[in-house]
Amino acid sequence: MRTIALYPGSFDPPTNGHYDIIKRSATLFDKLIVAVAENPAKKYFFSVDERTSMLREIVREYDNIEVDHFDGLLVEYADKIGAVTIIRGLRALSDFEYEFELALMNRHLNANVDTIFMMTDEHYSFIRSSLVREVARLGGDISDKVPPVVEKYLKEKLF
Numbered sequence: 001m002r003t004i005a006l007y008p009g010s011f012d013p014p015t016n017g018h019y020d021i022i023k024r025s026a027t028l029f030d031k032l033i034v035a036v037a038e039n040p041a042k043k044y045f046f047s048v049d050e051r052t053s054m055l056r057e058i059v060r061e062y063d064n065i066e067v068d069h070f071d072g073l074l075v076e077y078a079d080k081i082g083a084v085t086i087i088r089g090l091r092a093l094s095d096f097e098y099e100f101e102l103a104l105m106n107r108h109l110n111a112n113v114d115t116i117f118m119m120t121d122e123h124y125s126f127i128r129s130s131l132v133r134e135v136a137r138l139g140g141d142i143s144d145k146v147p148p149v150v151e152k153y154l155k156e157k158l159f
């Protein structure tokens with residue numbers, strides 16, 4: 001049986017922290033689907049198409065990684081694509097409570113789908129998308145925090 005894992009997120013924009021989780025997860029499963037969330041109640045900086053395109057460019061050389069987007073319930077999407085594992089990254093203790101609730105709610109909604117947590121690389125423990133956007137907006141250097149394609153998208157959108 002081929003194991004399919006799902007790595008969902010807003011990826012607004014994807015960072016090197018996300019990329020680190022993606023690369024490491026892809027070695028553990030036959031196939032990894034990186035799924036960009038489109039929540040109509042949430043205001044994103046980048047459109048779903050832009051977030052999807054950036055991720056496709058980032059994972060272009062990996063045969064077992066696909067990028068997709070979804071709306072609605074994550075566990076329903078997981079069922080649709082045949083994934084029984086959701087991957088989430090944990091950066092610090094502050095992530096734990098939110099992730100704990102998310103994982104429990106998802107398991108409550110669908111007991112066939114389990115969440116696995118991956119510790120972020122220590123170099124990326126302080127990175128999050130909104131901080132990257134702010135630093136970029138104020139002209140700070142983000143070249144070691146995001147993949148080159150994301151830096152390009154940010155510069156084009158901001159300046």
Ligand code: COA
Nearest residue numbers: 008009010011017018037073074089102105127128129130
């Ligand atoms: N490295 C760097 N940053 C990371 C990271 C990592 N490894 N992991 C998370 N982050 C950051 C993100 O950059 C983001 O930062 P921001 O708040 O500054 O934008 C933050 O952590 C959270 O981002 P993300 O991992 O994308 O999670 P999210 O909370 O935006 O999205 C979903 C979570 C999409 C998985 C969740 O909302 C979902 O499942 N939605 C679908 C609807 C549903 O099923 N709801 C019920 C769920 S119980």
